[in-house]
Amino acid sequence: xxxxxxxxxxxxxxxxxxxxxxxxxxxxxxxxxxxxxxxxxxxxxxxxxxxxxxxxxxxxxxxxxxxxxxxxxxxxxxxxxxxxxxxxxxxxxxxxxxxxxxxxxxxxxxxxxxxxxxxxxxxxxxxxxxxxxxxxxxxxxxxxxxxxxxxxxxxxxxxxxxxxxxxxxxxxxxxxxxxxxxxxxxxxxxxxxxxxxxxxxxxxxxxxxxxxxxxxxxxxxxxxxxxxxxxxxxxxxxxxxxxxxxxxxxxxxxxxxx
Amino acid sequence: xxxxxxxxxxxxxxxxxxxxxxxxxxxxxxxxxxxxxxxxxxxxxxxxxxxxxxxxxxxxxxxxxxxxxxxxxxxxxxxxxxxxxxxxxxxxxxxxxxxxxxxxxxxxxxxxxxxxxxxxxxxxxxxxxxxxxxxxxxxxxxxxxxxxxxxxxxxxxxxxxxxxxxxxxxxxxxxxxxxxxxxxxxxxxxxxxxxxxxxxxxxxxxxxxxxxxxxxxxxxxxxxxxxxxxxxxxxxxxxxxxxxxxxxxxxxxxxxxxxxxxxxxxxxxxxxxxxxxxxxxxxxxxxxxxxxxxxxxxxxxxxxxxxxxxxxxxxxxxxxxxxxxxxxxxxxxxxxxxxxxxxxxxxxxxxxxxxxxxxxxxxxxxxxxxxxxxxxxxxxxxxxxxxxxxxxxxxxxxxxxxxxxxxxxxxxxxxxxxxxxxxxxxxxxxxxxxxxxxxxxxxxxxxxxxxxxxxxxxxxxxxxxxxxxxxxxxxxxxxxxxxxxxxxxxxxxxxxxxxxxxxxxxxxxxxxxxxxxxxxxxxxxxxxxxxxxxxxxxxxxxxxxxxxxxxxxxxxxxxxxxxxxxxxxxxxxxxxxxxxxxxxxxxxxxxxxxxxxxxxxxxxxxxxxxxxxxxxxx
Numbered sequence: 001x002x003x004x005x006x007x008x009x010x011x012x013x014x015x016x017x018x019x020x021x022x023x024x025x026x027x028x029x030x031x032x033x034x035x036x037x038x039x040x041x042x043x044x045x046x047x048x049x050x051x052x053x054x055x056x057x058x059x060x061x062x063x064x065x066x067x068x069x070x071x072x073x074x075x076x077x078x079x080x081x082x083x084x085x086x087x088x089x090x091x092x093x094x095x096x097x098x099x100x101x102x103x104x105x106x107x108x109x110x111x112x113x114x115x116x117x118x119x120x121x122x123x124x125x126x127x128x129x130x131x132x133x134x135x136x137x138x139x140x141x142x143x144x145x146x147x148x149x150x151x152x153x154x155x156x157x158x159x160x161x162x163x164x165x166x167x168x169x170x171x172x173x174x175x176x177x178x179x180x181x182x183x184x185x186x187x188x189x190x191x192x193x194x195x196x197x198x199x200x201x202x203x204x205x206x207x208x209x210x211x212x213x214x215x216x217x218x219x220x221x222x223x224x225x226x227x228x229x230x231x232x233x234x235x236x237x238x239x240x241x242x243x244x245x246x247x248x249x250x251x252x253x254x255x256x257x258x
Numbered sequence: 259x260x261x262x263x264x265x266x267x268x269x270x271x272x273x274x275x276x277x278x279x280x281x282x283x284x285x286x287x288x289x290x291x292x293x294x295x296x297x298x299x300x301x302x303x304x305x306x307x308x309x310x311x312x313x314x315x316x317x318x319x320x321x322x323x324x325x326x327x328x329x330x331x332x333x334x335x336x337x338x339x340x341x342x343x344x345x346x347x348x349x350x351x352x353x354x355x356x357x358x359x360x361x362x363x364x365x366x367x368x369x370x371x372x373x374x375x376x377x378x379x380x381x382x383x384x385x386x387x388x389x390x391x392x393x394x395x396x397x398x399x400x401x402x403x404x405x406x407x408x409x410x411x412x413x414x415x416x417x418x419x420x421x422x423x424x425x426x427x428x429x430x431x432x433x434x435x436x437x438x439x440x441x442x443x444x445x446x447x448x449x450x451x452x453x454x455x456x457x458x459x460x461x462x463x464x465x466x467x468x469x470x471x472x473x474x475x476x477x478x479x480x481x482x483x484x485x486x487x488x489x490x491x492x493x494x495x496x497x498x499x500x501x502x503x504x505x506x507x508x509x510x511x512x513x514x515x516x517x518x519x520x521x522x523x524x525x526x527x528x529x530x531x532x533x534x535x536x537x538x539x540x541x542x543x544x545x546x547x548x549x550x551x552x553x554x555x556x557x558x559x560x561x562x563x564x565x566x567x568x569x570x571x572x573x574x575x576x577x578x579x580x581x582x583x584x585x586x587x588x589x590x591x592x593x594x595x596x597x598x599x600x601x602x603x604x605x606x607x608x609x610x611x612x613x614x615x616x617x618x619x620x621x622x623x624x625x626x627x628x629x630x631x632x633x634x635x636x637x638x639x640x641x642x643x644x645x646x647x648x649x650x651x652x653x654x655x656x657x658x659x660x661x662x663x664x665x666x667x668x669x670x671x672x673x674x675x676x677x678x679x680x681x682x683x684x685x686x687x688x689x690x691x692x693x694x695x696x697x698x699x700x701x702x703x704x705x706x707x708x709x710x711x712x713x714x715x716x717x718x719x720x721x722x723x724x725x726x727x728x729x730x731x732x733x734x735x736x737x738x739x740x741x742x743x744x745x746x747x748x749x750x751x752x753x754x755x756x757x758x759x760x761x762x763x764x765x766x767x768x769x770x771x772x773x774x775x776x777x778x779x780x781x782x783x784x785x786x787x788x789x790x791x792x793x794x795x796x797x798x799x800x801x802x803x804x805x806x807x808x809x810x811x812x813x814x815x816x817x818x819x820x821x822x823x824x825x826x827x828x829x830x831x832x833x834x835x836x837x838x839x840x841x842x843x844x845x846x847x848x849x850x851x852x853x854x855x856x857x858x859x860x861x862x863x864x865x866x867x868x869x870x871x872x873x874x875x876x
Contacts, residue, residue: 030609030611189586189588189596189597191685192687193584193687
């Protein structure tokens with residue numbers, strides 16, 4: 001099995017996010033880029049599969065600032081190969097939807113039979129990458145996946161999460177595309193010494209063989225959420241606060257007090 | 259058993275000097291009761307050794323006698339007097355161990371100690387009786403030179419003992435004496451009292467490296483993980499065999515005091531037992547020394563500071579932590595912190611671009627040392643840059659520098675965590691990455707010296723980066739502010755005289771000797787210091803060092819920081835708890851809140867104290 005993992009760098013929400021002049025993007029001056037957390041889980045799941053059933057793992061990213069270091073980290077984590085894909089210069093970051101044809105072409109060229117990526121990202125909150133990749137490649141697709149088990153080599157069974165603690169086991173024929181929500185195990189720590197070894201490796205840069213999709217939609221305005229009022233700070237000792245909470249819940253008919 | 263080399267044969271003069279200091283009981287006497295009783299036993303041992311020489315020599319070499327050099331006169335007198343000194347010392351020791359029972363003996367082999375007391379008493383008493391019977395029998399030294407034995411002899415004579423009987427009794431006690439000595443000699447190597455033989459070499463072969471360094475074999479080769487006995491150096495093993503189980507380290511340890519499963523003493527004795535009983539390649543981390551034990555250490559160095567035989571606990575703990583890191587055995591909170599450090603160069607995981615945001619609240623722009631030359635490069639550190647509680651103090655420091663006309667700049671988002679605590683967590687690779695990034699950034703800047711507000715950064719910059727060939731003139735802001743005040747550049751006005759106490763940060767005090775500058779500044783700011791009992795070299799760690807601040811403290815019965823605040827409150831009159839480390843502001847602020855004593859004592863940073871005095875200067 002050859003697993004291709006698609007990784008994306010996103011704005012680090014650990015900083016204060018402000019709207020840039022023009023109101024169509026965030027101010028990237030004070031924010032760092034970090035690996036999308038769900039993509040991190042996709043990578044972990046790929047390495048997990050490699051360890052339990054044997055697979056080749058190739059990590060890919062659209063080239064840009066910080067990409068080489070992220071792919072070196074992926075190698076230190078256990079990926080076998082990494083590629084950064086050069087696309088024509090575009091203004092600002094490329095959205096998940098826009099990168100789809102480029103990534104799909106890479107999957108075909110690398111001969112991947114399973115593509116893993118994060119279920120969503122802070123900049124792709126609807127999780128478009130996995131479904132649109134499936135559509136472009138004509139492969140089956142599942143999102144919100146929390147574990148992947150290979151069956152006989154031609155199919156895989158995945159756990160798909162629904163709300164309210166419900167999940168389903170779904171069988172898909174290979175090749176397939178999965179949007180990973182959580183890996184089967186916690187993300188493992190890569191030691192600095194392994195990272196330092198990986199840092200010596202140069203990541204091959206390949207030219208994109210497909211054009212970036214032109215966005216059908218346009219951001220008109222970004223806004224910081226309106227501050228919602230209505231927060232109440234409760235004072236007093238624990239008993240008084242407990243009584244007050246009980247009263248508030250009962251008043252809102254959220255709780256029936258007998 | 260195969261062990262690793264340790265370069266401990268250099269500088270014989272300095273080694274001997276330290277050994278003489280140890281023989282002079284410099285560390286032992288800090289605990290007065292134990293120190294005095296040990297000195298009594300120690301000195302008596304050497305005096306009474308002459309009796310052993312006499313006893314064995316006289317039989318093994320016919321005609322041998324100490325008499326020509328004073329064996330029947332002044333040596334006899336010394337033996338008699340020191341027999342009493344020895345018995346008194348042993349009585350004091352037994353009283354301490356059996357009645358006073360200090361907590362530091364918890365976990366020590368007390369039976370072993372008691373057996374030794376009994377053997378010593380038998381040896382000394384049989385010696386006195388042997389001499390007493392000799393006096394009654396009319397042989398041996400004259401009674402004037404053996405006042406104690408003569409008194410006993412006089413009692414026997416009063417009981418109408420015949421010289422013939424006394425002569426036989428003398429022979430009996432001679433053999434009892436010799437037998438007890440032989441029993442002692444046989445018992446010692448298997449007992450903790452082997453320190454009689456190993457303490458001196460252990461002190462002599464102590465590390466003479468700067469104490470803030472974790473030595474690297476070469477700049478390219480990081481120190482190895484310690485996983486099995488074969489990874490330890492011979493000196494590590496000697497350390498464990500030299501341990502007397504006195505427990506001074508345990509009594510000084512903040513992790514032990516907080517209820518975490520670390521006693522530096524038991525760590526050493528467990529290692530010793532492992533070395534003796536387990537195969538050379540048996541894993542140590544896990545089966546013998548638990549993960550929780552290793553992660554409990556704050557690397558405050560209090561244990562090494564008090565150990566009378568100079569055992570080096572920390573290099574072993576940190577070396578075993580390297581094994582944990584290499585095997586990926588890392589607690590979730592610590593993993594998050596280390597991953598953050600890998601990603602953005604600070605443990606909080608906040609964007610590196612946010613690092614200098616605290617400067618936004620200043621009425622002037624802080625120079626970017628990457629873009630223009632500065633006199634003073636200020637290495638700010640993580641907590642001082644990112645923690646909202648400390649950012650205000652950082653601004654105060656900046657305002658003080660400006661007030662004194664200091665030409666200073668910072669590294670903005672190019673500064674990385676210094677790696678001091680990453681190094682002590684055992685993450686060698688990450689430490690090297692952070693250090694090399696900082697060194698690369700610094701080498702592209704023009705500055706005369708580095709000032710840092712963070713003692714941990716001070717230690718890394720001043721002591722650790724030299725391993726990669728980078729040496730700097732680094733000074734802690736306490737010393738720098740004092741310089742400015744003394745040079746008249748930062749005039750301080752009259753202030754209301756207040757009584758304060760001062761907490762020595764481990765990495766400023768014990769590690770870098772910065773004891774006096776903060777105290778001088780406090781005095782200049784018009785305050786009187788009421789010292790806590792545990793001050794200067796014996797300062798009690800806040801609990802944050804060595805990576806502890808990135809770990810869960812829910813297993814503690816009492817946080818070290820709260821223990822420390824209680825100590826300050828017990829002084830009775832200290833209004834302010836003065837600190838000189840950003841982590842201390844955070845730790846003690848939280849401790850005061852947790853104890854609910856904010857109406858009785860306040861944490862104040864040295865810079866804030868100086869600023870309030872500077873503001874009163876017209």
